[in-house]
Amino acid sequence: MVLVILSLLAGGLMVPLGARIEARDRQLTVDRLRDIQQALIGFAIIHGRLPCPSTEDDPGAPGYGIEDSPPCNTAREGRLPWLTLGLSATDAWGLPRRSPGDHWGGHWHYRVDRAFADTVISAVTAPTDDLQIRAHDGSRITVTDSQAVAIIYSTGPNRRADGLNASYSSTYQAGESIPDYDDLLVWIGRPLLIARMAQAGRL
Template sequence: MARQAGFTLIELAVVLVIVGMLLAGALQAARVMGEAQRVRDTRSELAEIREALLGFAVREGHLPCPADPAATGAAIGVEDRSGDVCNRFQGLLPWVALGLGQTDAFGRPFSYRVTDFYANTDGKSFGGCGGNSPPAGVSFAMCSLGDINIFSAAVAGQDLARNVVAVVVSHGSYGPGPLQAGGVGDEAENADNDREFVSRERVDGADGVAVYDDLTDWLPPATLLSRMLLAGRLP
C-alpha cells in the first residue's frame, strides 16, 4: 500500500520544534547584537560628555552641579544650584547645561558626581593646596585634586583611579537607575550617594541576563587642569 503524502503528526511536531529552536536562536542573537550596539552608542555618549564637561569648565571656570533626580517640569536636567553653591554633589547629569541628550542608549539618564569646589564658585569650598589659590573666575587651582575614587569591585576591589574630579555612570538596562534603591553589590555602589564607584566588565548570570552592566567614565584632575592650562584659564 502506497504511503500517503504529507506529514504525520510526529513529523510536524519535529519540524515545529526545529523552527522554534531556530527562531529562539535568531532572537537571542538579535538581542545580543542590539545590546552590543547600545553599549557602543553609550560609550560614544560618555566620550561626548567628557568633552562637554571640559568645554563647560573652560568657558565657566568650574564644572556644572548635578541635576536633581526628583525635579519636574522645567527643572528637569538643569543644574541644582543656589547661587554659587551646588545643592547636591551627586545626581543626574545636567544635560541642559551641557547641551546634550537626556538619556543613554538604554533610555536612562546618566548619573553624575562632582567634587565640591570644582563646581562651587563661592570660594569657601576650596581648601587650598600647596599654598596656592585659584585665579579669578576659576574655582580650582593647578594643584587641586578631586575626592572621588574608582575601584574594580565594591568589595576588595583594586584601585583604578583616585582623587578624580567627576564621574559619570550609565546604569544600563539592569538594576537600579541613578540614586535608586534595589541594587546589590557593584550595581548598588554606583547608585548610592558616596564618593566610591565601580568600573568593570559586564557580568552575565546563568540565564544570560546581565547582573552588572554599568558603564563608568571619569574625569582625572590632570585632564581637566591641562585643558584649562592650554586655554589660558590657569597659570
C-alpha cells in the same frame, strides 16, 4: 515537522540578535558618555568651573535638567544637567520622565568635586571630596595624583545602579559587565581637566 524546524531555527537566531542589540546599545551609551566628558571639559573651559548636578525631580519645573546654582548640593545624588550641556537626558535604555514620581532609570548619574564646581578652577585647585573609583575586586583605579573630579555613569540595561554605585557615597565602581554589575562609568581626572583648560588658555 517543518514548523518544528522553523521554530528551532528562529529560536537559535533570537539569542544572537538579542546579543547584537545589547552590544549596539552599550556602544551607543559609551559614545554618549564620551560626548558628556567632552561637554563637561568644554563647560569648564567656558565658565572656569564644572557644572553642579541637577537635583530637580519635577519634569514640569523650569530647573529640570538644568544645573543647580553653586554651591553644589552634594547631600543627595544628582543627575547630569543635560539641558545645560545640550545633551541627551538618558542612555540607550532610558525613558523620558513625565512626573516627579517616575523612575530615574536610564538617566545619567553625575557627581562633581565641589572644589571644581563651586568656584573658579585654578592650576592649584585641589580635590576636596575624595571621590574614588574602584575595580570589581576593590582595588583603586584612581589614586591621589589622578583624583576624579567628575564622575558620570549609566545604570546599564537593568536600569539600576549596581555594586558600589548602589549606595550614595564618595566611592564608585567601574569595570567590565559581569552578572551582578552592568553599569558604564567614566570620569574626568584632575590632571586631564587642568591640562585641557591650560591648553585652551583658561589657566
